[in-house]
Amino acid sequence: MKISANFIATRGGFTLDIDTAFSAGTVTAILGPNGSGKSTLLRALAGLQNVDSGEIVFGDRVVNAAPSVHVPPQDRSVGVVFQDYALFPHLSVAENIAFGPRSLGTSKKDAQAKSRVQMNLLGISELADRKPSEISGGQAQRVALARALATQPEILLLDEPLAALDAQTRESVRTELDGQIKAFAGCVVFVTHDPFDAMLLADRVIVLENGVITQEGTPGELAARPATDYVATLMGVNLIRGRAQAGLLHVDGGGVLQIPERSLEGEVLAVLRPEAISLHLNKPEGSARNVWEGTVTGLAPMHDRIRVSVQATPPVIATITHAALADLNLAVGASIWVSAKTLNIEAFRK
Amino acid sequence: MALVFLMVPLIALIAQTPWEAFPKIISSPEALEALRLSLLTSLAATALAAVFGIPMAWLLAREVLPFTGLMRALVIVPLLLPPVVSGVALLEALGRRGLVGGFLYDNFDITFPFTTIGVVIATTFVAMPFLIITLEGGFRSLHQRYEDAAATLGAGPKRIFFRVTMPMVAPAAIAGLVLCWARALGEFGATITFAGNFPGVTQTMPLAVYTALESDRSVAVALSLVLLVVSVGVLVALRGRYLQTRAS
Numbered sequence: 246m247k248i249s250a251n252f253i254a255t256r257g258g259f260t261l262d263i264d265t266a267f268s269a270g271t272v273t274a275i276l277g278p279n280g281s282g283k284s285t286l287l288r289a290l291a292g293l294q295n296v297d298s299g300e301i302v303f304g305d306r307v308v309n310a311a312p313s314v315h316v317p318p319q320d321r322s323v324g325v326v327f328q329d330y331a332l333f334p335h336l337s338v339a340e341n342i343a344f345g346p347r348s349l350g351t352s353k354k355d356a357q358a359k360s361r362v363q364m365n366l367l368g369i370s371e372l373a374d375r376k377p378s379e380i381s382g383g384q385a386q387r388v389a390l391a392r393a394l395a396t397q398p399e400i401l402l403l404d405e406p407l408a409a410l411d412a413q414t415r416e417s418v419r420t421e422l423d424g425q426i427k428a429f430a431g432c433v434v435f436v437t438h439d440p441f442d443a444m445l446l447a448d449r450v451i452v453l454e455n456g457v458i459t460q461e462g463t464p465g466e467l468a469a470r471p472a473t474d475y476v477a478t479l480m481g482v483n484l485i486r487g488r489a490q491a492g493l494l495h496v497d498g499g500g501v502l503q504i505p506e507r508s509l510e511g512e513v514l515a516v517l518r519p520e521a522i523s524l525h526l527n528k529p530e531g532s533a534r535n536v537w538e539g540t541v542t543g544l545a546p547m548h549d550r551i552r553v554s555v556q557a558t559p560p561v562i563a564t565i566t567h568a569a570l571a572d573l574n575l576a577v578g579a580s581i582w583v584s585a586k587t588l589n590i591e592a593f594r595k
Numbered sequence: 596m597a598l599v600f601l602m603v604p605l606i607a608l609i610a611q612t613p614w615e616a617f618p619k620i621i622s623s624p625e626a627l628e629a630l631r632l633s634l635l636t637s638l639a640a641t642a643l644a645a646v647f648g649i650p651m652a653w654l655l656a657r658e659v660l661p662f663t664g665l666m667r668a669l670v671i672v673p674l675l676l677p678p679v680v681s682g683v684a685l686l687e688a689l690g691r692r693g694l695v696g697g698f699l700y701d702n703f704d705i706t707f708p709f710t711t712i713g714v715v716i717a718t719t720f721v722a723m724p725f726l727i728i729t730l731e732g733g734f735r736s737l738h739q740r741y742e743d744a745a746a747t748l749g750a751g752p753k754r755i756f757f758r759v760t761m762p763m764v765a766p767a768a769i770a771g772l773v774l775c776w777a778r779a780l781g782e783f784g785a786t787i788t789f790a791g792n793f794p795g796v797t798q799t800m801p802l803a804v805y806t807a808l809e810s811d812r813s814v815a816v817a818l819s820l821v822l823l824v825v826s827v828g829v830l831v832a833l834r835g836r837y838l839q840t841r842a843s
Contacts, residue, residue, distance in 0.1 A: 319751055325747040335762045344748050344758075
């Protein structure tokens with residue numbers, strides 16, 4: 246089945262303008278900062294939010310077309326894993342999972358059987374009689390998934406499925422979730438603000454910023470060719486905008502860089518990886534064609550490297566080792582030379 | 596000081612209770628009749644309040660109707676109104692010459708004042724806001740996502756309400772019902788104004804106490820003690836709500 250979503254929805258002064266599609270067997274991540282409309286998009290697909298114009302179509306069934314058609318959530322065949330999971334606190338784990346089948350008219354006995362099957366599949370049978378308050382976050386995540394899958398939906402929607410977990414649990418639950426959603430035959434759409442989750446779990450990523458889709462593609466495409474500063478920052482790369490002409494990139498805001506693609510003309514974006522940038526105390530002489538001077542404006546440790554923000558034309562972020570930091574004796578406010586090989590700058594059309 | 600001020604009358608009431616005569620007074624036909632009538636009318640009022648008040652509380656909490664703020668204010672009015680004024684207002688509305696009552700009397704020969712049903716109406720009017728306000732708080736603190744989750748699992752509005760919403764607000768619902776019932780049981784002003792004070796028909800416990808005060812003080816004290824015991828019982832039933840120093 247294919248979902249096509251082409252609609253505008255407003256929620257308290259915020260406007261979400263969507264035009265995209267989701268297909269079965271594909272895991273799609275909706276990636277965006279807080280307040281970008283990710284959850285509203287998910288709510289619209291689930292039927293919890295009405296659209297103001299346009300329509301949402303599941304297969305050949307119009308489930309929402311403003312202003313007249315709005316199929317309520319209970320008739321949409323969607324399974325939703327909510328942020329914080331929203332397990333019913335007054336019901337046991339087994340009853341939580343049986344709630345969906347019971348709601349759809351399955352007999353009590355059959356609903357309990359379905360609940361047992363789901364618990365077996367997700368390895369949570371021993372939790373059957375516990376209340377949601379008596380299980381851990383990782384377990385709650387599995388119960389929420391089991392509950393969503395128990396109605397055998399065609400679409401599985403997950404709202405920040407890993408956000409409620411602590412860092413340690415997150416790693417193992419992410420691996421589990423990867424297997425579980427890949428085994429699901431229908432459409433999977435999940436919302437996240439964590440690029441890591443999007444990269445590891447999704448086949449396709451939709452980037453949402455301020456209620457509009459700013460980029461769609463595979464995780465690899467996003468990393469190689471980020472279309473916006475937000476994506477570039479998430480991917481940890483420098484994104485440089487400018488006009489290309491005869492192998493030169495005239496950067497918006499000043500500066501000229503040599504680029505390998507001599508045939509590229511007009512408005513382009515260029516990606517420069519922080520690890521491909523060298524920093525020098527004095528003007529370097531060597532093979533690097535692009536050399537420019539700037540001022541250090543920030544130093545931030547990350548894992549085994551240091552991120553150095555340099556104010557220059559163009560401004561860049563470089564990563565260096567602790568040893569290099571000591572050699573360069575860097576501090577905020579210090580002046581520094583930046584160099585990058587032409588081959589390390591990848592320019593492409595917008 | 597405040598505690599002493601609040602406690603001394605209660606202690607006095609207990610101290611002044613005519614213990615030897617107590618069983619006789621309590622088992623007198625008048626007292627039993629008043630007790631029976633009080634239980635009947637207060638339970639009926641609580642049931643009425645539940646039927647109309649629970650949906651109202653939900654509507655207020657979810658703010659689905661326009662002018663929710665105004666409606667909430669209107670719901671609270673009977674809470675603040677002197678009960679005797681409520682009684683007069685009810686007479687003007689439902690009395691034989693009243694706005695609605697006149698129509699009902701003229702066309703269907705229905706009268707409410709000075710009947711047992713009148714007692715139920717008066718007590719419901721005064722007590723229902725307690726249920727609505729308490730339960731609205733319960734509905735409000737219940738996050739919408741549970742109802743959303745139930746909807747995506749295939750539950751219709753009715754199933755969501757009875758299987759998710761109500762069980763989750765059960766503590767507030769019980770507290771609201773008990774408060775409402777306690778208020779109904781103690782109702783005096785609106786009842787005597789709207790329904791009068793007829794033994795066996797509209798003379799509930801508080802009215803019986805008032806009547807007894809004019810003839811036999813010990814009877815009034817004994818009947819009062821019964822009502823005090825009920826109040827303490829309510830406090831015990833709701834201890835989770837009022838005896839804790841901190842909300843859990």
